[in-house]
Amino acid sequence: MALKENFISLILLFIVTVNAELVPNYDNVERELKVYDIKSPLVLSCNNTNGDSSDLTWEKDGIEVSKVDSIKDRFRIIAAENKFIIERTNENDNGTYTCSANGERKNITVVANVVVRVPSNVNVxxxxxxxxxxxxxxxxxxxxxxxxxxxxxxxxxxxxVQDDETGVENAILMIDNVSLEDAGEYKCIAKNAATESGIKREATDTSMVRVKGKLAALWPFLGICAEVFVLCAIILIYEKRRNKTELEESDTDNNDPKKKRRNYD
Known part of the structure; x- marks a missing residue:
């Protein structure tokens, strides 16, 4: 599927190149799409085939880039190469970028690739x-x-399954009454325009859920009780044997004639 879409994109790129003055560097020509990884550079180029590179201007969401506060001091334009570059991107750098020259305009839909994270281990x-x-x-x-x-x-x-406070669709998974059978791996899979167009793979992360039985919290207490019981039993047995030994020694002393004579003397 991805190979087919790439082939279509190449054909459309060829058509665009032949018939247009401005040729953006789309990742997917059919959707006029460009994808970037957050915290990595975003490089947009718009080849001006029938004009001077100095005539090229750039906009973000219909506003001249120099007047967009969110990217102020973070971008640069290389006029000789028809390039617009944001060196270190963030999530909010997505949007519609437009290159213009000689009355012609080309839109580039810029999408941030998705990154996901779930707790690696969950105990319940x-x-x-x-x-x-x-x-x-x-x-x-x-x-x-x-x-x-x-x-x-x-x-x-x-x-x-419900959205979170930031509006991410189906970001929260809940089970009201967990059973032992619910233990196992739960995988979060994220999709957006970048993955649906075949430019990027789906982002995934996995959480291992471990479910403890209701009586699990009692086992340490029961273990301590068992240890105390065993210790008390050992002490009782030891004391009983010691008392028995002392009693036998006392009887032996009373039956010894020599010890009796010594006592009389």
Missing amino acids: VEGEKLTIHCTAVGTDAKIVWQNGNSTITNTTDKFI
């Missing part, structure tokens, strides 16, 4: 509520959950 007691939050950073991320090979949805009574 049987009967309590399980909550796993998949933190996703990137443009318009949509989360899908898997348990083993099964995809989790809200259509079952057991699972609850």
Whole structure:
């Protein structure tokens, strides 16, 4: 599928190159899409085939880039190479960038690749509520959950999937009443335009859920009680044997004629 889309993109790029003055460096020509990794450089180029490179101007979301506060002092333009560069990007650098020259305009839809993170280990007691939050950073991320090979949805009574406070779709997975059978691996899978177009792979992270039985918390206490019981039993047996030995020694002394005569003397 990705190979087919890349082939179509090359054909469209060829058509665009022949018929247009401005040729952006799309990652996906069909969607006019460019993808970047957060904290990495974003490099946009717009080849001006029928004009001077100095005629090229850049906008972000319809505003001249020099007037956009969010990227101020973080970008540079290399006019000789028809390039616009943000050296160290953040999540908010996505949007629609436009290159213009000689009355022609070309839009570039810029999307931040998604990165996800879940707790690597989650411990929960049987009967309590399980909550796993998949933190996703990137443009318009949509989360899908898997348990083993099964995809989790809200259509079952057991699972609850909902958006988080930042608006990331299906970012929170919950089980109201956890059972021992719910233990296992839960995978968070993030998708957006970059993954759907085949430019990037889906971002994934896995959380291992361990469920303790309701009586699990009592085992340490029961273990201590058992140790105290054994220790008391040992002490009682020892004292009983010692008393028996002392009693036998006392009887032996009383029956010894020599000791009796010594006592009389």
